[in-house]
Amino acid sequence: MNEVNQVHFLNQVDFSNLVGFSLAAIVLLASARLAWQLRAGTLPWPRFLLRVAGQAAAAVLLYLVFFPPLQPGREGALVVLTAGASAPASLAPGDVLVALPEAGDVAGAERVPDLGTALRRHAGRTPVRVLGLGLPARDHDAARSVALAFEAAPLPEGLQALDAPLSVVTGRRWQVRGLATGLAGGRAELRDPADAVVARAELDETGAFTLATPAGLPGQVDYMLQLLNAEDTVTQSLALPLQVRNAAPRRVLLLAGGASPEVKYLRRWAVDAGLRLHSVISLGGGVELGDPPLPITAATLAEFDLVLLDERAWRDLGEGGRATLKAAVRDGLGVLLRITGELTAADRAMLRAWGLQAEPADIARGLRLPGTEHADATLALDAETRAADTAPLLSRRPLALSAADGAALLRAGDEAPLALWRAEGRGRVALWTLSDSYRLWLAGRRSAYGQLWANAVDTLARGTEAAMPELPSHAWLNQRVALCGLPDGARVGAPDGTESALWPDPATGHARCAGFWPAQPGRHALLVDENELPLPVHDPAELPAMAARENQQATLALVSGAGPATATPAPVPGPRWPWFIAWLLMSSALWWLERRRPALNL
The missing domain is CATH 3.40.50 (Rossmann fold)
Incomplete structure (x- = not known):
């Protein structure tokens, strides 16, 4: 059993112990009530013994409904197709092929809405082989409970990574770092709102670039990042919102x-x-x-x-x-x-x-x-x-x-x-x-x-500026983003003018982080008192290379954190329905026994 499954099993054991002790306590209390009736002479011995035994049996059966005995998992891997994946050349005997919504049409693949559904339908199969560009954020939590093997597909060409500040002090020099592939001999340019080039950099052999320029007057400013190929043709453009703010002079x-x-x-x-x-x-x-x-x-x-x-x-x-x-x-x-x-x-x-x-x-x-x-x-x-x-x-x-x-x-x-x-x-x-x-x-x-x-x-210099909220350089449509360092009353404004209140999770402590799920692309704003910080939200379809690279890196991190994948099938819970039927029959018998007249001295 790999480490991830072992931790999951131990957590389940702790919960099952809690349920078992609770059921045992209920049976003891019920038996004590029956013993009081026996001592008072209102309950004959045969009926007392039958009801105590029946309640104990019902408790055991109910426990088995929640936690059925483990049985060996099925042989074979669960092969998961993600975006950019093609049908595998061959499948080993017992392998199951499923396709997530982002995957294309692949003959013989079972369509599933998410990884969690696939794991429930095909419990116990190991390893889980992920093919393609990687798991989207929706499936990361489910992937942490299994052993993963990842076979990555080539990333799309274009802008694959971007790191740009959202806020800077006036007069300070700020930098934009990025990675663009498929543009050998190309360059990156940063243009100001007047469409003037304020920074230019040639792409290195890996496609990386760094652009830097000083910030101007305070206010909200929209810069434009442009990628050009060797023929000076613009291949991709991206707006970079920036808040330029005043700061206490050093x-x-x-x-x-x-x-x-x-x-x-x-x-x-x-x-x-x-x-x-x-x-x-x-x-x-x-x-x-x-x-x-x-x-x-x-x-x-x-x-x-x-x-x-x-x-x-x-x-x-x-x-x-x-x-x-x-x-x-x-x-x-x-x-x-x-x-x-x-x-x-x-x-x-x-x-x-x-x-x-x-x-x-x-x-x-x-x-x-x-x-x-x-x-x-x-x-x-x-x-x-x-x-x-x-x-x-x-x-x-x-x-x-x-x-x-x-x-x-x-x-x-x-x-x-x-x-x-x-x-x-x-x-x-x-x-x-x-x-x-x-x-x-x-x-x-x-x-x-x-x-x-x-x-x-x-x-x-001695730090004098008030702490600013911690925002990512960008967010993705319909994907949770964590916003930290939030004061009371913080909220997010959407492009259509609607606002969403942010409630920091108490579990994050002094970090004061809250989750936000953007429902529309475009420029959002974090509203704190009278201040406004930009938060660009991108549709993954508009930046496919960058979205694919982030999914790929996140999947690789899940693989490294899950431990080595193994071909040994993990034990899985057996079917629950036989125990449920047995519990239902036993409960019905107890109900009948409790209400039956003691004419037969039972």
């Missing part, structure tokens, strides 16, 4: 030990991005530029979400200032240390005390960042012009960054970390070795420059 303290182009353009970007920036640039000799200097105290640092400083400002803090800064990090502050010059042994020792290591390394200082190959203005130009545009050469400090519990914040083309961060209490601290990212700005790559620093700020 509070950033910039400390620099000297003026530099990097600091100049970093300040300019921070202002353009809407950050609340307080910058202090020391020129030496007590001369400072920018805003008035602030004392480095716990109260001061509590007013900021992120501190950006270089190694000279780091040294100027002194031991007491660094201790105060570290305490603030443990309370949630983010710190980014830009290394722009040589580090002394004392500097490296101080970094090790923070859990970070920056050791000299024999590595090339010049590099080109991945994803900066094209300037912003070349997106709408022809392929020849784009090919002539190259990424600017940047510089880094020759240091090898490491941390026992660290994660890369930025990587070079050789996968070496250019920036590394680690958690310290509730905050995060990072090292940054890129010296001249401003060259991206000068080379016409302001979007890439903004994305570079926006990612750093978003990763390290």
